[in-house]
Amino acid sequence: MLLPKARGELSEALYDALRSETGEVGSLHLQPTDGDDAQIALWAMYELHYAGFEDAGDEMEWHPDVLRLRRRLERDFEAELRARHTATTLDEPFAESLFSFIADHDGPSLAAYVQRKADREQVLELLRHRSIYHLKESDPIAWVVPRLPTAPKAALMELQFDEYGDGDPNRLHAHLFALGLEAAGLRPDLYAYIDDVPVEILELNNAMSLFGLHRRLRAAALGHLAAFEATSSLPSRRMAQGLARLELPPEMIAYYEEHVEADAVHEQLAVRTICGSLVAEEPQLVDDVVFGAFTCLDLEDRYAQRMLDEWAAA
Amino acid sequence: MTEHGFEHPDVIVCPGGPLLLRGEHVVEDADGNTHATQRPVSAVCRCGKSADQPWCDGTHKVLPARDRP
Numbered sequence: 334m335l336l337p338k339a340r341g342e343l344s345e346a347l348y349d350a351l352r353s354e355t356g357e358v359g360s361l362h363l364q365p366t367d368g369d370d371a372q373i374a375l376w377a378m379y380e381l382h383y384a385g386f387e388d389a390g391d392e393m394e395w396h397p398d399v400l401r402l403r404r405r406l407e408r409d410f411e412a413e414l415r416a417r418h419t420a421t422t423l424d425e426p427f428a429e430s431l432f433s434f435i436a437d438h439d440g441p442s443l444a445a446y447v448q449r450k451a452d453r454e455q456v457l458e459l460l461r462h463r464s465i466y467h468l469k470e471s472d473p474i475a476w477v478v479p480r481l482p483t484a485p486k487a488a489l490m491e492l493q494f495d496e497y498g499d500g501d502p503n504r505l506h507a508h509l510f511a512l513g514l515e516a517a518g519l520r521p522d523l524y525a526y527i528d529d530v531p532v533e534i535l536e537l538n539n540a541m542s543l544f545g546l547h548r549r550l551r552a553a554a555l556g557h558l559a560a561f562e563a564t565s566s567l568p569s570r571r572m573a574q575g576l577a578r579l580e581l582p583p584e585m586i587a588y589y590e591e592h593v594e595a596d597a598v599h600e601q602l603a604v605r606t607i608c609g610s611l612v613a614e615e616p617q618l619v620d621d622v623v624f625g626a627f628t629c630l631d632l633e634d635r636y637a638q639r640m641l642d643e644w645a646a647a
Numbered sequence: 648m649t650e651h652g653f654e655h656p657d658v659i660v661c662p663g664g665p666l667l668l669r670g671e672h673v674v675e676d677a678d679g680n681t682h683a684t685q686r687p688v689s690a691v692c693r694c695g696k697s698a699d700q701p702w703c704d705g706t707h708k709v710l711p712a713r714d715r716p
Contacts, residue, residue: 429662436708484653495686566705570698597703598690601661 336377336386337527341370347377347402351389358398371406372535376527378403379542383469384523407543411550414540418627423619427612428605431556435563435626440634441641444568447575455644456579460519461526462534462636466541467510467588468523471496473541474558480548482614485555488606492558492599506591513585533636540628552618555611556625559603564630565596663715665690665703676701 336352339345343365350358365371380386381394393399423430447456471493478489498504511521520526544554569592576586612619659667668674668689674682682701690703693716697704707715 432708487653491687495688499686566703567709570704593704594690594699594702595686597665597699597705598667598686598688600705601659601664601667601690602688605659605661 334384334386334523335388337373337524339370340373341366343370344374344377347374347399348389350399351377351381351386351393353390358393358396361398361402365406369532369535371409372532372539375403375406375410375539376535376542378406379539379546380524382542382546383472410536410539411543414628415624417631418624420620421623421627423623427619428609431559431604431608431622431626432563434623435560435630438627438630440630441637442568442571443637443640444571444575446641446644448571448578449575451575451579451644453579453581455640456576456581457517457519459640460514460517460585462530462640464510464514464519464526465524465530465534466538468507468521470507470510472507473538473545474554476545477551477554480551481611484610484614485607488602488610489555492562492602492607495595495599506588506595509584509588509591513582513588516582516584531636531639533632533639537632537636540632544625544628550621550625552608552611552615552621553625553628555603555608556622556627557629558625559600559608559622560626560629562596562603563600564633566593566600569593569596660693661690663712664707665693667691674701 336348339348343361343363346359346361346363350361365374377386377389378399381389381399385391385394421434423434443459447459451459474489475493478486478493481489494500496506498506498508502508515521541554541557544550544557569589573586573589573593576589608622612622655669657669659669661667668684668691669687670684672684672689674684674689674691676682677700691701692699692703692706694707694710694714696706696710696714698706
């Protein structure tokens with residue numbers, strides 16, 4: 334995998350630095366050209382911690398100048414995410430209250446559109462966009478495991494073990510998505526479509542890495558997980574039905590059908606045994622759980638609205 | 648935490664939602680068909696409306712409160 338296309342002056346300068354054969358990194362003090370530029374630069378720096386890039390030196394993952402730029406962009410991004418969120422207190426009991434907070438959030442539904450209206454090209458576009466996350470599904474939350482006390486750590490691993498196929502690589506969720514892409518005639522290799530994705534997809538992915546890579550934000554990471562899982566089962570059913578309507582291959586349908594059943598379990602675990610046990614031990618983290626949950630829902634809304642607007646205008 | 652460690656039940660009844668089962672089990676559905684669990688934790692439908700019997704598919708969340716288990 335090679336570095337994606339630059340989207341502005343800052344990402345251009347960053348990639349020049351990451352490709353530097355000497356390991357010398359010049360000035361990375363430029364301001365981003367726009368949101369796309371900032372988000373693709375941040376995404377590329379995060380990616381150094383996952384699979385990396387063939388044209389970026391391995392040493393760059395921990396290069397102080399790269400980390401300094403990452404920190405600057407993260408601060409702006411986190412401030413933006415927090416500005417979008419209105420602090421909300423949760424009543425007792427915690428689990429029911431968090432489920433209600435998620436259920437009461439009203440937003441546009443891509444799954445409902447796919448179920449009834451989308452054409453094949455629109456669904457393939459959606460799958461290309463979703464591939465950025467689904468091909469590393471559950472990896473960002475894996476960073477959180479060593480940052481948790483005993484009970485939530487065990488609870489998170491109970492869920493993660495299922496995400497990673499219960500020990501069977503053939504059932505690993507990211508692998509199931511790769512099989513689906515391939516069967517649908519799309520590229521299953523990592524981030525093949527990164528240059529095609531809108532900024533909303535970059536924000537979705539970067540928020541998960543931001544929460545996952547900072548111990549300070551561990552509760553936001555788990556709140557994000559809870560909202561993600563709790564808004565998955567029913568939409569996955571609709572996605573599966575839409576894909577079947579459009580006669581997409583069974584492998585891709587199977588991916589969504591797996592998530593109907595798996596996420597009906599995972600939402601209970603994420604809310605009750607994972608977030609529930611964390612806030613039982615550290616009640617001061619409730620607000621960050623809610624912040625993470627809101628961010629997941631809000632970023633999904635922004636992506637859904639963008640795609641529905643684009644398709645309506647076409 | 649209990650005196651000897653953490654509570655870790657084999658079965659969890661989720662208010663308004665499914666029954667969580669930890670470990671390997673064989674579940675017989677209402678039609679007499681048996682289904683083996685496939686995951687570390689499985690969710691058994693309690694509202695009766697899941698399209699994926701005997702497993703939960705999240706349908707309880709769209710039922711009116713009085714129809715939830």
